[in-house]
Amino acid sequence: MDVIALVGPSGTGKSHRALQVAREHGADAIIDDGILIKDGHIVAGESAKTEKSKIMAVRRAIFVLPGHAEDVREAIKEMQPHRILVIGTSENMVQKIAKTLDLPPIQLIVRIEDIASRSEIAVAQFHRLKEGKHIIPVPTIELKPHFSGFLVNPLQSIFKQSSVKRRKLGEKSIVRPVFSYYGKLIIDDKVIQVIVERIVRTREFVKSLKNITVKHIFKDDEDRGLTISCEVVLSYGSHIPTLIRQMQGHIRDAVEFTTGMIVHAVDISVQALYVEQRRRVW
Secondary structure, eight states: OEEEEEEOOTTSSHHHHHHHHHHHTTOOEEEETTEEEETTEEEEEOOGGGSSSHHHHHHHHTTOSTTHHHHHHHHHHHHOOSEEEEEESSHHHHHHHHHHTTOOOOOEEEEHHHHSOHHHHHHHHHHHHTTOOEEESSOHHHHTTTOOSEEEEEEEOSSOOOSHHHHHHTEEEEEEOGGGGSOOOOOOHHHHHHHHHHHHHTOTTEEEEEEEEEEEEEETTEEEEEEEEEEEEEETTSOHHHHHHHHHHHHHHHHHHHHOOOEEEEEEEEEEEEOOOOOOOO
16 A cells, blocks of 8 residues: 655645545545545545534544544555545644554655646635635535535536546535634644643653743744743653653643644753752661
8 A cells, every 4th residue: 555645735725636636646545634535435534624623623634533543544454545645734744644544654745836836726725714615525415424514515626527436536525614614723832831831740750840942833824833842850760761752752742632733843951860869877
């Protein structure tokens, strides 16, 4: 089984072009926004667009909600696709999805800028930001049992429809998720700092914590994720690399699960070791 990916910022037309990319590269399955699609059918998973909040939608899309990844992994094992197309907003995101679903390493990454013009991307962003319209690359009739938002209308592909299978492959749907009506969701960096402090201070081997810093990675005015750094003083007597790796993993998982943001790195600087003074017995 091969894995390829299509990446680009939110609202730039990735789902609209997913079927085209899948066809050109021989992918017979697509993972998009939390669902596994094959031959125009939702085989497993739940669409992120069914969620009622943006933060839950992001969690759904990266498969961190309980039981979600397990269902999709089982479906992939059962259907044994030849090639899977994974869609995400960044290379880091598709790599995380592939790892979570136990997929092979991604062999090819297609970027939306390579297959769509600036004007086409601008039109897609207008429909997303101004009208709240999202595209799911499956027929409308397939969405009705799954979708809790508003089905706008089906969207026919430019592909020639010479067979039943091709017709299924070439049909998309336009939807308005419930969360698109709620406006912007902004999570202050202080929230992330509190999460980090909560995780770190519960560790008995951490004697002090300071200078928690959150930095965002931007590209074309879009937040592509963040990096976190902090300084700690540890108790003497434990294996430092093991402790740090554990804390890094717990911080990353907690922040991603709670906020839905992608964490690119967690840098922990050990400033000193605390050695407990033993009392002398006379």
